Amino acid sequence: MSLYRSGCLCRALDRTSRKMQEAKQGFYTIGSSGHEGMAAVAAALRPTDMAFLHYRDAAFQIHRASQVPGQSVTWDMLLSFACSADDPISGGRHKVLGSKTLNIPPQTSTIASHIPKAVGAAYSIGLARRHPPEHKALEDSGIVMCSFGDASCNHSTAQGAFNAAQWTDYQSVPLPLLFVCEDNGIGISTRTPKGWIAATFSTRPGLKYFACDGLDIFDTYRVARDAANYVRTCRKPAFLHIRTIRLYGHAGADVPTTYLSRDDVEAEEANDPLLHTVRLLAEAGAATPSESLGIYSETAERVDRIAAEVVTRPRLSTAGEVMASLIPPPRACKPTNGPGIEDRARIFGSDLKAMNEPQTMSRLINWTLTDLMLDHGEIVLMGEDVGRKGGVYGVTQKLIARFGASRVIDTLLDEQSILGLGIGLAHNGFVPIPEIQFLAYLHNAEDQLRGEAATLPFFSDGQYTNPMVLRIAGLGYQKGFGGHFHNDNSVAVLRDIPGLILACPSNGADAAMMLRECVRLAREEQRLVVFLEPIALYHTRDLHEPGDKGWMTAYPDRSQRVALGEVGIYGDGDDLAILTFGNGAYLSHQAKQELEQAGIATRVIDLRWLSPLPEEAIEKAVSGCRHVLIVDETRRTGGLAESLMALMSERTAIPPVRLCAEDSFIATGPSYAATMPSAEAIVAAARALTGASA
Numbered sequence: 001m002s003l004y005r006s007g008c009l010c011r012a013l014d015r016t017s018r019k020m021q022e023a024k025q026g027f028y029t030i031g032s033s034g035h036e037g038m039a040a041v042a043a044a045l046r047p048t049d050m051a052f053l054h055y056r057d058a059a060f061q062i063h064r065a066s067q068v069p070g071q072s073v074t075w076d077m078l079l080s081f082a083c084s085a086d087d088p089i090s091g092g093r094h095k096v097l098g099s100k101t102l103n104i105p106p107q108t109s110t111i112a113s114h115i116p117k118a119v120g121a122a123y124s125i126g127l128a129r130r131h132p133p134e135h136k137a138l139e140d141s142g143i144v145m146c147s148f149g150d151a152s153c154n155h156s157t158a159q160g161a162f163n164a165a166q167w168t169d170y171q172s173v174p175l176p177l178l179f180v181c182e183d184n185g186i187g188i189s190t191r192t193p194k195g196w197i198a199a200t201f202s203t204r205p206g207l208k209y210f211a212c213d214g215l216d217i218f219d220t221y222r223v224a225r226d227a228a229n230y231v232r233t234c235r236k237p238a239f240l241h242i243r244t245i246r247l248y249g250h251a252g253a254d255v256p257t258t259y260l261s262r263d264d265v266e267a268e269e270a271n272d273p274l275l276h277t278v279r280l281l282a283e284a285g286a287a288t289p290s291e292s293l294g295i296y297s298e299t300a301e302r303v304d305r306i307a308a309e310v311v312t313r314p315r316l317s318t319a320g321e322v323m324a325s326l327i328p329p330p331r332a333c334k335p336t337n338g339p340g341i342e343d344r345a346r347i348f349g350s351d352l353k354a355m356n357e358p359q360t361m362s363r364l365i366n367w368t369l370t371d372l373m374l375d376h377g378e379i380v381l382m383g384e385d386v387g388r389k390g391g392v393y394g395v396t397q398k399l400i401a402r403f404g405a406s407r408v409i410d411t412l413l414d415e416q417s418i419l420g421l422g423i424g425l426a427h428n429g430f431v432p433i434p435e436i437q438f439l440a441y442l443h444n445a446e447d448q449l450r451g452e453a454a455t456l457p458f459f460s461d462g463q464y465t466n467p468m469v470l471r472i473a474g475l476g477y478q479k480g481f482g483g484h485f486h487n488d489n490s491v492a493v494l495r496d497i498p499g500l501i502l503a504c505p506s507n508g509a510d511a512a513m514m515l516r517e518c519v520r521l522a523r524e525e526q527r528l529v530v531f532l533e534p535i536a537l538y539h540t541r542d543l544h545e546p547g548d549k550g551w552m553t554a555y556p557d558r559s560q561r562v563a564l565g566e567v568g569i570y571g572d573g574d575d576l577a578i579l580t581f582g583n584g585a586y587l588s589h590q591a592k593q594e595l596e597q598a599g600i601a602t603r604v605i606d607l608r609w610l611s612p613l614p615e616e617a618i619e620k621a622v623s624g625c626r627h628v629l630i631v632d633e634t635r636r637t638g639g640l641a642e643s644l645m646a647l648m649s650e651r652t653a654i655p656p657v658r659l660c661a662e663d664s665f666i667a668t669g670p671s672y673a674a675t676m677p678s679a680e681a682i683v684a685a686a687r688a689l690t691g692a693s694a
Ligand SMILES: Cc1ncc(C[n+]2csc(CCOP(=O)(O)OP(=O)(O)O)c2C)c(N)n1
Pocket: 056, 109, 110, 111, 148, 149, 150, 151, 152, 153, 182, 184, 186, 187, 188, 246, 250
């Protein structure tokens, strides 16, 4: 009976949302009608099982709310339809399902992009048993549920996630994950071939297949319970294929008769799951049809009454109000005294002695990661070849021996799965440090940052977060190796993501001190951070001459950090300020020596933080200088220099000049640096700018 009530409420909300839209009081009407059977799936799960829901799962949320005391689900959902600032999940930013108390993180509209993180969240449950994080959110005996439509199954993101789940299970790694495919036979207007879902999912290794009829709540409940029990007891993934229908078209403005025959539409309507439930209840002697009709009508009236009140609630109006949740709130973390002396001696061994000697950036990043992992048990590394091999460039060498394969995870070869694993682990209190092997390979997974990780605090009103520090090896100048794909010199794709912090160190000491700050930002402030490591500087030792060790630095004391927004200023010359970062900082240091010999008093300003730009610190750093030269290894179009030029003209009276990379991809072999700034070009540009003779 309670399943029927949930179904009636779900239907009433759909109908009311359309009335609200007509009255211009509601703004988005993707509905759940025909998918009411999902209430029975909710009934088969525990309200503590995290659920990553398909947009048609209002019935699931409604039924889950009935399992938890003190919920006002009708009121809450209507607030979301009305985009009211009181909407408890998104604060008026979106019409979205979700609830913090019900363990339903809100999802984006991007098809399938929530599935990789569901795999990650399921993986986190087993990991948290062994390494419980301070902010653990999921129960040891919990499972994760993730639902989606039939057409969504074809998306490469979905396929990658299913494969990652199977690959994990195939190795007997626990993965308590229930996939639920709601098969209404269509995606907007495109039919799913008859039998396709069963044909492709019923025989997959590592993914047990269950099927039920979502039009029959008894069957759905029974099969969903079997599937959930299997997942919970065996800690293995399962695929629940539930037959549904879609009523009222795809969404508000969709008219299905433009692409379906009237007969087809009417046949669906005759198969209404609520009507089936009324019949089943009558057959079981639980309620007469007229009693059921009474519940349906009362529910509809109640929803309309509440809607009339909800639309009077305030909405967001200013940019400030909308943006208030772009940056997640800080969270309280237990203070630590840092790793103990014995632990460090045991873990570092002979490396401890080498810490007073100047070292390369690669080594200092490795030591920093080691100290951070010793200090914070919730840090987990993951990526392609980060474990046994220690990374393509050796940056993560020995970490697997120091911390074990459960904290230094060699993942399968799929960037979306790597980022999904990170996001999912963060849902359960871990501080993930995923690695993308090369910047060029971020792009096929970029939506996991742009569409998923960065937006989650925004449209959950800061209630759900996925802090992480994503390490990416990138930028150009690798002598004779790789060409474009290993020397990607564009960061445009990262710089316009609201709320994302992009850090780029140019030397080992900065890398250590910035990485500590990045982990602090993720752990304590729940920020999404990208740490871009210039590959060409990983092993760079010398600055001016072979053997001078001018680019090696000692390991900074563990208490030292470079705060977010703090720039590096080298020299106090007032003829010229060079604004730069990464490899450009290295080249500018080379140029600086020559320029000073030529009598041009120069300071080099290393930006360190590429997004958001440390505007005030930059303005202060260039003040008193007659000229500004921007040295930017990213491309002229869309590169960093564009923002720096704008910043200079908006905030200073100094007309800047820029030296940037050409709008080109990078070549391999002898011409590897031909399209990018060189030390000679910096010297020439500086001389021309300051009027110094050659
Ligand atoms: C990546 C992406 N591409 C396209 C869309 C547009 N879109 C929204 S829903 C949808 C169809 C989904 O069909 P299905 O997975 O069967 O779910 P249903 O709506 O039938 O429940 C499409 C193509 C989208 N939201 N995301």
